[in-house]
Amino acid sequence: MKRTAQINGRLTISPPVSPYWTADDYAHETEALRTQVWPAVRKLLAEEFPGFSAAFTYADVVLCTHCCSEFECLTADEATDASTNQDEHSAEGEPACCAKAVDEFRVERGLPPVQWGGAA
Structure with missing residues (x-):
């Protein structure tokens, strides 16, 4: 046994x-x-x-250069999941630590910016 x-x-x-x-x-x-x-x-x-x-x-x-937190980013599944992404333009690799990192990521990739503060 x-x-x-x-x-x-x-x-x-x-x-x-x-x-x-x-x-x-x-x-x-x-x-x-x-x-x-x-x-x-x-x-x-x-x-x-x-x-x-x-x-x-x-x-x-790996630390974020903006907020100095541990750098984490969205997986492909998280990028398509409304409970974990910023909006419909979120992509795999998008930072999850701070708004400045998300904004930088989107500018580098030519993605539309996040409308922070709930603005449409």
Whole structure:
């Protein structure tokens, strides 16, 4: 008979973040993780949990240049869904984070602008 066992769990440690930070601020936090936090974690594992292994990795986060939030855009399905798009001219790849990004996207692609504020 088969039995499922849960193995290979992951622990993620994230530094503090701010939408107002620059690329240098994020680089500083990543460097702190690599040079200060990571050695402390390795020491703890070696002393308290012999046999456990760990690896240091990081992920790139794409930020909007207008609002400094994490950049997200509409999928093809979301662009055609009235509950997730801006209007009937929304297209795949249209930003979902702020109005300035949407306006820039539409100008670049020659799409009609969004009528912000409910104007027709």
